[in-house]
Amino acid sequence: MKKSSTTLLVFGMYLIGMGSGLVFIPNTVFGVLGLPATDEVWPRVVGALALVLAFYYISAARADLRPFAKMTVPARIGVFVIFTAFVFAGLVGPVMIMLGAVDLLGALWTGSALKAEA
Numbered sequence: 001m002k003k004s005s006t007t008l009l010v011f012g013m014y015l016i017g018m019g020s021g022l023v024f025i026p027n028t029v030f031g032v033l034g035l036p037a038t039d040e041v042w043p044r045v046v047g048a049l050a051l052v053l054a055f056y057y058i059s060a061a062r063a064d065l066r067p068f069a070k071m072t073v074p075a076r077i078g079v080f081v082i083f084t085a086f087v088f089a090g091l092v093g094p095v096m097i098m099l100g101a102v103d104l105l106g107a108l109w110t111g112s113a114l115k116a117e118a
Helices: 003-024 026-032 042-062 066-088 095-117
Strands: none
Touching: 003 026, 003 042, 003 066, 003 095, 026 042, 042 066, 066 095
């Protein structure tokens, strides 16, 4: 497995954890993140989407799909930018920057691995 694929695999595992948490115990995840509890279904929907993304990331890692790895870098940087914009717009608390930072760090790791492989 290439180093860039390893970064995708690790990020896919993170998505499994976050997605499963949001599907099965959303208010526990919210509590850890300092967010208010909810009875709405949207956290579970987001969790299911995270699990679908995890499948894509892990499948791409197992197949050493370099083009997929390249596409994830700007997308995950974009998640950080958008989450940060939500904080500055007053829509959410600063914890969202921390969540976005996971995407940013993963993107930088993947980008670095791709450069090393080139």
